[in-house]
Amino acid sequence: MGKVNVRICSGGRCFMQGGSDLLDYEEFLDDGIARECEFETCNCLGECKKDALSRMEPPIVSVNGKLFGEMSPQKLYRAINDELAARS
Amino acid sequence: MLEQNNQYNILNRRIDTEVIRAFFNGTLTEDIDKIPYRIFPKDSARVNKCCIFKERAMVRYRIMELLGINIERYDFEFLPIKSHLEFVLHEDVDDFPVLTTVQLACYGCPPEQYRITDGCRGCAARPCTTNCPKDAIVFINNRGYIIEDKCIKCGKCFSVCPYHAVIHLPVPCEQACPVGAVRKNEHGHAEVDHDKCISCGKCIHSCPFGAIAERSSLFTILKMLKRGEKTVAMIAPAIEGQFPGTLSQIKAALLKVGFTQVFEVAKGAEMTSVNEASELDEKKNEGLGFMTTSCCPAYTQLVEKHLKFLKPIISTALSPMGYAARACKEMFPDHKTVFIGPCLAKRVEGINDPNVDCVMNFNDLSSIFMALDVEVGEMERADLGDSSSFRDCRGFCFSGGVAECVLNRVENRERMRIMKVNGLDKKSIAIMRTWEKKPPEADLVEVMCCEGGCIQGPSSITKPSLAMKFRGKD
Numbered sequence: 001m002g003k004v005n006v007r008i009c010s011g012g013r014c015f016m017q018g019g020s021d022l023l024d025y026e027e028f029l030d031d032g033i034a035r036e037c038e039f040e041t042c043n044c045l046g047e048c049k050k051d052a053l054s055r056m057e058p059p060i061v062s063v064n065g066k067l068f069g070e071m072s073p074q075k076l077y078r079a080i081n082d083e084l085a086a087r088s
Numbered sequence: 089m090l091e092q093n094n095q096y097n098i099l100n101r102r103i104d105t106e107v108i109r110a111f112f113n114g115t116l117t118e119d120i121d122k123i124p125y126r127i128f129p130k131d132s133a134r135v136n137k138c139c140i141f142k143e144r145a146m147v148r149y150r151i152m153e154l155l156g157i158n159i160e161r162y163d164f165e166f167l168p169i170k171s172h173l174e175f176v177l178h179e180d181v182d183d184f185p186v187l188t189t190v191q192l193a194c195y196g197c198p199p200e201q202y203r204i205t206d207g208c209r210g211c212a213a214r215p216c217t218t219n220c221p222k223d224a225i226v227f228i229n230n231r232g233y234i235i236e237d238k239c240i241k242c243g244k245c246f247s248v249c250p251y252h253a254v255i256h257l258p259v260p261c262e263q264a265c266p267v268g269a270v271r272k273n274e275h276g277h278a279e280v281d282h283d284k285c286i287s288c289g290k291c292i293h294s295c296p297f298g299a300i301a302e303r304s305s306l307f308t309i310l311k312m313l314k315r316g317e318k319t320v321a322m323i324a325p326a327i328e329g330q331f332p333g334t335l336s337q338i339k340a341a342l343l344k345v346g347f348t349q350v351f352e353v354a355k356g357a358e359m360t361s362v363n364e365a366s367e368l369d370e371k372k373n374e375g376l377g378f379m380t381t382s383c384c385p386a387y388t389q390l391v392e393k394h395l396k397f398l399k400p401i402i403s404t405a406l407s408p409m410g411y412a413a414r415a416c417k418e419m420f421p422d423h424k425t426v427f428i429g430p431c432l433a434k435r436v437e438g439i440n441d442p443n444v445d446c447v448m449n450f451n452d453l454s455s456i457f458m459a460l461d462v463e464v465g466e467m468e469r470a471d472l473g474d475s476s477s478f479r480d481c482r483g484f485c486f487s488g489g490v491a492e493c494v495l496n497r498v499e500n501r502e503r504m505r506i507m508k509v510n511g512l513d514k515k516s517i518a519i520m521r522t523w524e525k526k527p528p529e530a531d532l533v534e535v536m537c538c539e540g541g542c543i544q545g546p547s548s549i550t551k552p553s554l555a556m557k558f559r560g561k562d
Contacts, residue, residue, distance in 0.1 A: 012463050015332040016454040017101060018093040020550040027553065043466055 004037040004083045006076075007062040011044025019059030021073060028073040029080070037080060089264065089293055092548060095136065096298050097451070103127055103150050104306075104455035111310055112460065117177075120169045124148050142192075146298070149190045153301045156181045156308075159188045180308045182446070185282045186435045187292070187300060194299035196276035197259045202239060202246055204232040207253035216245035216254065264294035266512045267394055286389040288512060288537050289432035289546030302432055302547075306452045309426055313346035320349035320420050322412045322444075324429035325357065326485035326542040329555030330450050331457070333464035334562045340470035341462050342428075349420055352472070353427070356412030357383070357481035357493065363405035365497035368504065368532055378530055381490050383407045385433035386537035390512065397524045408484060409434060413443035428453055430485075430545025433537070449547035472562065482559075485542035487511075491534040505530045511539030 008022050009015075015023075025039060047056040047067060056069030063079045090096075106123050110116040124144035128135070137143050151169055152159055155176045162172075204216075210230030217225050217232075224238035225245060232253075234245070246254040261270045261278050269284035270291050278299055280291070291300045312319050321342045328335045339350045360383055371379050382388060382403040391398045406414075409427050416425045424445040427438055431449070438447035457464060480496055483489035487510040495501040507530035509516055538544045543552050550558075 010332040010465055012332065012454075012457050012461070012465070015465075016458060016549055017098050020332075020554055021091075021093055023557075024551060024554045044463055049461070 001087060004080055004087075005040070005062075005064050006037050006080065007040045007042045009043075009045050009058070009060045009062075010041040011048070011058075013048050014044070014059040017058040018072070019061075022059060022061060022071060022076060025073075025076070029077060033077075033080060033084070036084060089290070090296060092293075092551070096296070099127075100150055100298075101451060101455050101458070103147055104154055104452070105458040107151055107154055108306075108310065108455055108459035112314065117170060117173060120151065120173050123151060123169075146190075146193060149193065150298075150301075153188060153190075154304050154306060156303045156305055157188075158185070158303060159190055163191075176307050177311070180311075181303075182305045182308055182439060184436070184439065185280070185285070186287055186303055186432060186439075187280050187282075187285065188303045189278055189280060189300050190298070191275070191277045193297050194277040194295075195297050196272075198257070199272075200241055200259050200262065201236070201257050202234055202241060202243065203255055203257060204234055204245075205253050205255055206231070207251050208232045208249075209251055209253070211250070213250075215248040215250070219244040219248050260294040260296065261291040261300060264290040266290065266514055266517055267390065270300070284393060286386050286393060286512075286537075287433040287436050288386040292432070293546055302435070302449070304449075304452060305435070305446055306448060309446050309448050309452075310456075312424055312426075312446075316346070318348045318420070318423040319346070320351050320416045320423045320425050321347040322351045322353050322356075322409065322416060322425060322427045324409075324427070324431070324434075324485065324542065325352075325354045325482045326430045326545060326548065327428065327450070328482065328560075329543070329558040330430070330549045331454070331464040332558070333467060334469065334558070336469035336472050336562050337464050337467040339472060340467040341457060341464045343470060344462050344467070345456055345460055347426070349416075349423060350470070351412060351416050351419075352475065352478070352482075353408045353412045353429075354475070354478045354481040354484065356406075356410065356415065357408035357484040357490075358478035359411040359415075360405045360408050360484075361481060361490070361493040361497050364403045364494045364532075367403055367405065368494060369499050372504065372531055377401070378527055378533055379403055380533040380535055381494070383484065383490055384535055384537050385431065385437040386512065387535040389433060389436065390517070390537075394517070395520060398520070407437065408481075409437065409444065410441060413441060417443050430542055430548045432546050450545075450549055451547045454549055469562070487536045487539070487541040488534065489541060490536075491532055494532060504532060507533045509533060509535040510541075512537045 045060055047060050048058045059071045061068050061071040064083050068079055110119045124147035127147050128140050128143045135143055155172055157172055208231045222238045222240055224235045225232050246256050267284050267286055269281045270278055273279045331338050342350050368379055380402050382405050413425050426446045427444055428448050435447045438444040481493050488508055491506045507528050540552055543555055
């Protein structure tokens with residue numbers, strides 16, 4: 001079974017608008033869940049710089065390719081759990 | 089204390105970014121009164137307050153804080169923000185007080201109280217009554233009540249109730265202020281007594297409504313950058329880890345936004361430690377008692393205003409910013425000096441120091457980076473120069489780091505006794521008060537106003553645990 005791929009944007013806006021807390025994932029995720037994921041940080045995905053209608057608000061995280069805006073530790077935990085549930 | 093990246097701070101950075109972007113595009117004068125509507129358009133789903141109109145009014149006040157307006161004095165509701173802006177664009181505002189309160193935002197929390205909720209079961213043991221030192225608890229219909237007039241808010245009932253039926257309703261700003269400078273005015277709104285205030289910034293980060301704020305001096309700096317003036321950015325040691333990149337990338341990003349030179353304040357910290365070390369050796373050799381560090385400006389204001397007997401005990405060394413600014417004025421005489429740090433009290437120190445032209449905090453800098461789309465993590469590394477002599481001084485931003493740097497420079501470190509005051513609050517200040525009669529058993533006392541050190545300063549962006557991962561990567 002493949003791991004859940006979590007890409008946390010560490011572009012300027014994401015990092016400074018709360019994304020820095022997400023990079024600290026070891027603090028708020030269970031070891032068991034964190035082990036099932038592979039974490040990456042990435043440069044700006046460009047989603048926050050689109051025009052007003054299609055723009056996503058930072059911080060942005062991609063979980064198995066699905067993009068989430070305004071990510072919080074709680075939302076990240078839920079998104080990973082959903083992926084784990086869909087996998088089994 | 090609220091966490092750094094709460095909803096309110098994130099919204100503020102969004103507003104700041106909009107304002108700064110419009111400023112650099114040259115459209116701010118016509119756009120500034122539209123920004124509240126852009127942040128909260130009519131179909132906005134983000135309204136947290138009672139209504140969208142109050143949200144917009146708060147955006148207006150946020151912009152005024154950013155412009156550096158003294159809102160208590162100049163809150164003319166009938167004026168558009170534009171007329172405030174025209175004044176600020178015309179003149180540089182940087183004066184006292186550095187804090188301002190927004191009456192409209194203040195909830196007017198009722199006075200601090202303990203209250204027994206309906207979780208009370210009227211038990212037989214009644215530990216609340218037994219432990220109350222003032223007989224302030226009565227039972228009516230088998231349920232406890234606290235008589236307000238008698239209660240001294242000691243909290244004993246709160247901690248002994250087995251059902252957790254007693255709740256504590258604090259006033260966050262009053263509770264956070266270590267020197268009792270925040271009080272209610274006759275309308276029940278928070279007011280800062282500037283004669284007592286030591287500018288630690290703890291009230292700003294305790295109020296969940298954002299009623300107390302810093303009057304930014306950002307516009308003075310923005311104008312310099314836009315005019316292309318020669319400016320030197322003096323970066324505090326705490327900056328490393330606050331932005332998604334290494335120290336050399338942060339330097340490169342600063343050069344990109346328009347600063348012409350970047351100077352590490354850690355170099356000034358080296359001077360501070362050298363001077364403090366020689367002073368400490370002298371005091372120890374002559375048996376003159378203990379000495380405290382001088383680098384924390386909130387602490388020096390505390391001594392100035394509340395603990396005058398410590399005045400001769402503080403080291404006479406300048407703060408790292410003081411030495412750095414002096415060096416910058418010598419090296420780059422035609423440059424304006426801008427200190428960039430996490431600290432509010434440094435604003436006060438900066439206004440009083442003729443070598444420091446401006447002080448900016450990390451929140452302001454992050455908004456500039458966002459407004460100009462500067463990606464710190466994608467910058468080419470800039471050359472930091474030779475930093476071998478002051479590398480350890482980059483640790484000045486940690487509790488214990490200053491003492492360590494001083495110890496590295498004394499004659500004999502083994503004989504020095506060190507004491508750390510890690511965070512100023514009501515309790516630690518009460519202990520410091522006793523030093524007048526009974527000096528502490530130490531030779532060097534390091535005082536940090538913020539718990540953990542400057543790395544947890546009032547305008548830091550990242551948590552220290554994460555900042556550590558980004559530090560020392562050059």
